[in-house]
Amino acid sequence: MNPRTTSILAxxxxxxxxxxxxxIVFFPYYWMIVSSxxxxxLFEWPPRLVPSSVTLEAxxxxxxxxxxxxxxxxxxxxxxxxxxxxxxxxxxxxxxLSRFRTHATTGFSIFILFSQLLPATLIVVPLYVxxxxxxxxxxxxxxxxxxxxxxxxxxxxxxxxxxxxxPVEVEEQAMVDxxxxxxAFYRIVLPLALPGLVVVVAMSFITGWDEFFLARTLISSxxxxxxxxxxxxxxxxxxxxxxxxxxxxxxxxxxxxLFFLFVQRYLVSGLTSGAVKG
Amino acid sequence: xxxxxxRRLSHPELLPLWLLTPAAIVMxxxxxxxIAQGILLGFFNTRILNYNAGRYIGLANYEVLLSDPFxxxxxxxxxxxxxxxxxxxxxxxxxxxxxxxxxxxxxxxIRTIFILPWAxxxxxxxxxxxxxxxxxxxxxxxxxxxxxxxxxxVAWLARADLAMPALxxxxxxxxxxxxxxxxxxxxxxxxxxxxxxxxxxGAGALSRxxxxxxxxxxxxxxxxxxxxxxxxxxxxxxxxAMTGGGPARATETLSILTYNTAFTYQKIGYAAAIGTxxxxxxxxxxxxxxxxxIHVRRDA
Numbered sequence: 226m227n228p229r230t231t232s233i234l235a236x237x238x239x240x241x242x243x244x245x246x247x248x249i250v251f252f253p254y255y256w257m258i259v260s261s262x263x264x265x266x267l268f269e270w271p272p273r274l275v276p277s278s279v280t281l282e283a284x285x286x287x288x289x290x291x292x293x294x295x296x297x298x299x300x301x302x303x304x305x306x307x308x309x310x311x312x313x314x315x316x317x318x319x320x321x322l323s324r325f326r327t328h329a330t331t332g333f334s335i336f337i338l339f340s341q342l343l344p345a346t347l348i349v350v351p352l353y354v355x356x357x358x359x360x361x362x363x364x365x366x367x368x369x370x371x372x373x374x375x376x377x378x379x380x381x382x383x384x385x386x387x388x389x390x391x392p393v394e395v396e397e398q399a400m401v402d403x404x405x406x407x408x409a410f411y412r413i414v415l416p417l418a419l420p421g422l423v424v425v426v427a428m429s430f431i432t433g434w435d436e437f438f439l440a441r442t443l444i445s446s447x448x449x450x451x452x453x454x455x456x457x458x459x460x461x462x463x464x465x466x467x468x469x470x471x472x473x474x475x476x477x478x479x480x481x482x483l484f485f486l487f488v489q490r491y492l493v494s495g496l497t498s499g500a501v502k503g
Numbered sequence: 504x505x506x507x508x509x510r511r512l513s514h515p516e517l518l519p520l521w522l523l524t525p526a527a528i529v530m531x532x533x534x535x536x537x538i539a540q541g542i543l544l545g546f547f548n549t550r551i552l553n554y555n556a557g558r559y560i561g562l563a564n565y566e567v568l569l570s571d572p573f574x575x576x577x578x579x580x581x582x583x584x585x586x587x588x589x590x591x592x593x594x595x596x597x598x599x600x601x602x603x604x605x606x607x608x609x610x611x612x613i614r615t616i617f618i619l620p621w622a623x624x625x626x627x628x629x630x631x632x633x634x635x636x637x638x639x640x641x642x643x644x645x646x647x648x649x650x651x652x653x654x655x656x657v658a659w660l661a662r663a664d665l666a667m668p669a670l671x672x673x674x675x676x677x678x679x680x681x682x683x684x685x686x687x688x689x690x691x692x693x694x695x696x697x698x699x700x701x702x703x704x705g706a707g708a709l710s711r712x713x714x715x716x717x718x719x720x721x722x723x724x725x726x727x728x729x730x731x732x733x734x735x736x737x738x739x740x741x742x743x744a745m746t747g748g749g750p751a752r753a754t755e756t757l758s759i760l761t762y763n764t765a766f767t768y769q770k771i772g773y774a775a776a777i778g779t780x781x782x783x784x785x786x787x788x789x790x791x792x793x794x795x796x797i798h799v800r801r802d803a
Contacts, residue, residue: 318526325519346761347778351540374533435624453626485622
C-alpha cells in the first residue's frame with residue numbers, strides 16, 4: 226500500500242471511531258427519549274433498544290395526572306427572577322471591574338475567585354436558618370435570590386470580559402459629546418455589550434432552571450416545588466413509573482438544552498479563555 | 504448642605520464603589536454572612552430544633568470529629584471520588600479533544616454532540632443513569648452481560664463496592680465536556696511547526712504525543728486537574744440525588760456528610776465543623792492552585 230492510501234484509510238478509521246464515540250456519548254439522551262416514547266412496558270428483559278411502537282401517552286399523563294404544570298410554572302418563575310436579578314446586578318459590577326482599578330475592584334475580583342471555592346453545603350446550613358428567621362423560607366422569591374447570589378460571581382466575571390472587548394474610546398467620545406460617565410455606560414456601552422448581556426441572561430436562567438440543591442433545602446410545601454425537586458419524587462408505591470419519569474425529564478431538560486445550545490459558543494469562549502491564558 | 508452631600512457622593516472616584524454595591528450586598532448576605540456563621544457554628548452544640556439554645560463548646564466538635572469513624576470514612580470517600588472522577592473526566596476529555604483536533608467532516612455537529620451531556624440538568628443526568636443502571640431492566644447491565652463482563656445483572660446503586668464506580672461513571676459523562684473544551688483550546692495553542700519538526704526527526708504518532716502534545720498542554724493540565732478536583736470536593740446535587748451518600752456511606756463525601764449531619768441528624772453545629780474542615784481543605788488546594796499558576800507562568 227502506498228503512503229497516501231494508508232493516510233486516507235487512517236483518516237477514515239479515525240472518523241468512524243469519532244462517530245462511534247459520539248454515539249456512545251449521545252446514548253443516555255437517546256435512551257431517555259426512547260423510554261419516554263415506548264408504547265409497550267419498559268419492564269422487559271432484554272430491553273428493546275429500538276421502540277416497538279411510539280406513543281405520547283406518558284407525556285399526556287404527566288400533564289394531566291401529575292403536578293408537572295405547577296413545577297414548570299414555578300421553575301419558570303424562579304429561573305426568570307434569578308436571571309433578571311442576577312443580570313441587573315452583574316452588569317454594574319462587571320462594568321466597574323472592567324473600567325476601574327481601585328482597592329474596591331481589586332478586592333472584589335479576589336473575592337470572586339474565592340467564592341468559587343466555598344462549599345455550598347457549609348453555606349446552606351446557616352442560610353436555611355437565616356431564611357427561616359426572615360420569612361424567606363419556602364418562598365420562590367427567596368429561592369431566586371439565593372440562586373442569583375450563587376451564580377452572581379461567575380456572571381459578573383463574564384460581564385467584565387464582555388466589557389473588556391469594548392474600547393474605552395467609545396465612552397470617552399460620548400463624554401466629550403456631553404454624556405456623563407454613567408450615561409455613557411447605560412446609553413452607549415451597554416447596547417454594544419448586548420451579545421454578552423444575552424449570554425449572562427441565558428446562563429443565569431439555565432442555572433436557576435436546573436438548580437436542585439437549594440430548592441430541595443429552602444422549599445418545603447409541595448405547591449412550591451420546582452421541576453428538579455418534583456422530578457425526583459416520581460416513585461409510586463409499587464414501582465417507579467420510568468416512562469413518565471423520562472417524559473418529565475425530557476420536558477424539564479428541553480428548555481435548558483435549547484438555551485445552552487443557543488449561547489454555547491460565547492459561553493464556552495468566556496469560560497475557557499481564562500483557563501488557557503492561565 | 505444637601506447639595507454638598509450629593510456632589511460628594513457623585514464624585515467620579517466613588518462611581519466604581521456605587522456600581523459594585525449591589526453585588527457586594529447580595530454576596531455578603533447570601534454567601535459571606537452564612538459562611539461566617541457556619542464557621543462560628545462549628546464551636547456551638549446547636550441543633551436544628553432548638554436553634555437559639557445552642558451553647559458555645561469550644562473545640563469539642565472538632566475533638567469528636569477526630570475520633571468519628573464516619574468522618575474518616577468520608578475523608579477517604581472524598582479523596583477516592585476526587586481522584587477517580589478527575590482521572591476519568593480528564594481521560595475522556597483528552598481522548599475526545601484529540602479526536603476533534605483534526606479537520607473532520609461534520610466537525611461542528613460532532614463537537615456539539617460531545618458537549619451535549621453538559622447541557623442536561625444534573626438531576627436529569629442522574630435519573631437517566633439510575634434508569635440505565637436499574638438492577639432488573641437496566642440497559643447498562645444488558646450491554647455488560649452481552650459483552651461478557653457480567654454473568655447476570657447487578658444492583659449497582661445498592662452495592663457498597665459498585666455505587667462509587669457508578670457515581671464516577673455519571674460524573675465523568677456529565678463533566679467531560681468542560682475538560683474537552685479546555686483541552687481543545689489548549690491543543691490549538693500548540694504550534695503546528697513543532698509537530699512538523701518532530702515528524703522530520705522521524706517521530707511516530709505516540710512519540711509526538713509524548714514529546715510535543717503533553718508538554719504543550721502542561722499549563723492547561725495543571726489548572727484543569729485542580730478545577731476538576733475542587734469541583735468534585737464541592738459537588739452536592741449529583742451525589743445527593745443519586746445515592747444520598749449510601750449505600751452504607753460508600754459515597755458519602757464531606758459535602759454530603761455535612762448536609763446529612765445537618766438535615767438528617769439535625770446536628771447543625773457538628774455539621775458546620777465538618778463543613779469548615781472541607782473549607783480548609785479547599786483553601787489548601789486553592790493555595791496549591793495559585794502557586795501552580797505562578798510557577799507555570801514563570802516557566803512560560
